[in-house]
Amino acid sequence: MTTAIAMARALASGATTSAQLVTAAVDRARQPDSAAVMIAVTGERARYQAEASDRRALRGARRSRLDGVPIVWKDVFDVQGTVTTCGSASHLHDEPAAVDSHLVRRLHDSGLVTIGKTNLSEFAFSGLGINLCFGTPVNPVDPELIPGGSSSGSAVAVARGIVPLAIGTDTSGSVRVPAALCGIVGYRASPGRYGPHDFAPLSATLDSVGVFATTVEDLAALDRVLVPAGRGGSRLLPPRFVVPAGEWSEDIAPEISDEFDHAVAELRAAGADVQIRPVPSLSNAQNLMDGNGTIVGAEAFLLHRHRLDSTMPIELATRRRLANNTHTGDSIGPVYAAMAALRAEFAADLGAATLLCPTVRRIPPGTADLQSDPDRYDSANTAVLRTTMVLSYLGSCGITLPAPAVRPGPRAGILLSRPSNDDVALVDCAAWVQRVVNSAGPLIAH
Numbered sequence: 001m002t003t004a005i006a007m008a009r010a011l012a013s014g015a016t017t018s019a020q021l022v023t024a025a026v027d028r029a030r031q032p033d034s035a036a037v038m039i040a041v042t043g044e045r046a047r048y049q050a051e052a053s054d055r056r057a058l059r060g061a062r063r064s065r066l067d068g069v070p071i072v073w074k075d076v077f078d079v080q081g082t083v084t085t086c087g088s089a090s091h092l093h094d095e096p097a098a099v100d101s102h103l104v105r106r107l108h109d110s111g112l113v114t115i116g117k118t119n120l121s122e123f124a125f126s127g128l129g130i131n132l133c134f135g136t137p138v139n140p141v142d143p144e145l146i147p148g149g150s151s152s153g154s155a156v157a158v159a160r161g162i163v164p165l166a167i168g169t170d171t172s173g174s175v176r177v178p179a180a181l182c183g184i185v186g187y188r189a190s191p192g193r194y195g196p197h198d199f200a201p202l203s204a205t206l207d208s209v210g211v212f213a214t215t216v217e218d219l220a221a222l223d224r225v226l227v228p229a230g231r232g233g234s235r236l237l238p239p240r241f242v243v244p245a246g247e248w249s250e251d252i253a254p255e256i257s258d259e260f261d262h263a264v265a266e267l268r269a270a271g272a273d274v275q276i277r278p279v280p281s282l283s284n285a286q287n288l289m290d291g292n293g294t295i296v297g298a299e300a301f302l303l304h305r306h307r308l309d310s311t312m313p314i315e316l317a318t319r320r321r322l323a324n325n326t327h328t329g330d331s332i333g334p335v336y337a338a339m340a341a342l343r344a345e346f347a348a349d350l351g352a353a354t355l356l357c358p359t360v361r362r363i364p365p366g367t368a369d370l371q372s373d374p375d376r377y378d379s380a381n382t383a384v385l386r387t388t389m390v391l392s393y394l395g396s397c398g399i400t401l402p403a404p405a406v407r408p409g410p411r412a413g414i415l416l417s418r419p420s421n422d423d424v425a426l427v428d429c430a431a432w433v434q435r436v437v438n439s440a441g442p443l444i445a446h
Contacts, residue, residue: 004069004164004218011057011068018057018068018113022050025070025115028162036135037153037162039075040082041116046070049113056111064225066165067111074154074168075117076124076200077101086200087120087150089133089313102198103167103209103226110225115163118153122318124169124202125300126150127177127385128370128377132315136367141183142410145364148178148384151210155182158212165222166212171202172296173388175210176400180359180413183402185434187211187219187427188388190397190420194226203299205336206392216399216431223427239272239429240353244279247286248357248387256412259403260358263414263437266404267356270436274356281345282355286390288342292335293328294389301325317377324378339393346394347419354429355391359400359413360384387415395420399430404437 010016026043028034053068062068075085078097085091100108108114119134121127129152130136137156139147147156151168155178158166168175170188179186191197191208201207213219243249243264252260268274301322307314308322362383370377391398397420400413416433418426 001161001214002164003215004066004213005215005221007069007164008065008221012062018050018053019047021068022046022070022113022115025163029072029115029157033138034160034162036119036131037137037156037160038072039085039087039117039119039134039153040079042079042082042114045081046113046115049108053111053113063109063111065221066225069112069165070115070163071107071112071165071167072115072154072157072163073104073117073166074120074124074151076120076169077104077117077167078198079104079114079117082117084200085134086124087122087131087134090307092133102195106195106226112165118151118157118166120152120154121150121174122315123300123304124150124171124174124200125304125318125321126381127173128381129178130317130367130370139182139364141181144366144368145410146181146367146370148181148364150174151212152178154212155179155184155186158214159184164213164218168210168212169199169202169207170210170388170392171207172294172392173385175212176359176388176398176413176415177384179212180400180415181364181411183411185213185216185219185402186400186413187213188392188396188398189223190423191395193397193421193423201303203296205295205299208392216401216427216434219399220427220431223423239432241267241272241274241356242279242350242353243274243276243356244282245276246278246283248282249276251361252358253362255363255407256358256361256403258406259412260414262404262406264356266436267433275353279346279349279355281342281349281394282390284345285342285393288335288338289390289393292331293325295332295335295393296389297321297325298328298332301328317374320374320378321381335393342393343395343420346396350419354426355396355415355417357387357415358403359387359415361387363410363412391417397421397423397426399426401430401434401437
């Protein structure tokens with residue numbers, strides 16, 4: 001698996017060309033086993049962009065460090081000439097996009113090459129990654145298990161090595177969860193960090209852009225392309241961590257707890273200060289949502305409620321989730337009202353520390369098992385998003401990293417979270433953690 005930085009170095013040295021890298025990526029994207037990963041492959045556009053990148057390289061006029069590197073987009077972003085399906089059969093016959101979304105244009109202007117658009121949970125409204133219209137991307141860690149969602153195709157595209165970088169969106173955990181389940185790095189940026197959100201929304205209040213990569217170095221390189229150096233956040237090394245007492249660190253499956261405990265031990269051995277203590281803002285936010293409902297549910301219902309009264313072809317699971325939020329708008333007021341104060345409280349609770357906890361709390365369920373049992377499907381969706389959803393409500397930026405391998409089989413993630421707009425400090429901390437965990441090596445128990 002080749003990283004974006006490795007590709008960039010090879011391009012800079014003349015060891016390869018963008019055309020060669022992009023041709024290989026397009027070929028991988030068009031393989032039969034990529035059918036459920038990709039919704040659209042933009043091969044002709046990619047060829048033109050790669051050839052333009054190579055001409056710039058010959059002139060010594062590369063637009064960024066990542067000029068010529070291939071990338072894919074979750075199919076909620078407009079890419080000129082393709083239909084933006086949002087993962088739904090109800091959009092299959094829409095008109096193709098006339099122009100690129102804002103972020104697509106920015107990365108194109110920085111020289112990155114669009115390979116295509118990736119699959120997702122319908123309307124980005126599920127953490128499981130199952131899609132009945134386009135197929136469910138196969139989890140490369142264990143093909144029997146869900147890939148996580150909603151940005152399932154973007155996660156699998158990176159985990160399988162189709163491309164080194166992918167863009168998703170994260171409202172309740174839609175980047176952090178699939179990255180954790182697919183064993184890669186996933187970053188939820190602070191809302192608005194990369195400019196206006198002109199992708200198809202799920203919840204305008206909580207939507208954010210996310211990045212998938214195999215290393216923090218890669219996502220940091222992409223972040224630096226989009227955000228000039230010196231903007232936002234502050235560096236906080238050597239790191240301090242807070243593990244939240246309560247359900248976030250205690251209501252955890254034994255296998256995940258073992259991985260997380262190994263990670264904490266490695267961080268302490270490397271000199272990190274790791275405290276386990278209550279985080280009142282986290283508990284208060286979770287209690288508020290448990291009693292009143294979620295902003296995501298309320299806003300998704302307002303956006304898509306017309307689909308419940310129509311013959312539009314939407315999945316039964318999507319229809320159930322929308323119907324379950326029919327009356328959330330009647331009770332959601334206190335959740336909106338408390339949000340600003342709780343976000344300020346969250347920042348005060350953490351201070352200079354970074355929140356550290358497992359990304360998901362259970363080994364992911366099997367795709368086939370969920371499709372045959374609606375009740376289990378819905379409860380699994382709630383469970384897989386429980387940690388990441390409350391952190392989105394608190395405005396957190398977050399990065400999930402692969403946990404140390406203490407056993408064969410499915411992986412879980414280590415989630416690092418900071419208050420909104422502390423992205424630079426978060427990325428620096430995550431890079432340090434990844435170096436520590438990787439240097440410790442696997443601890444697989446046989």
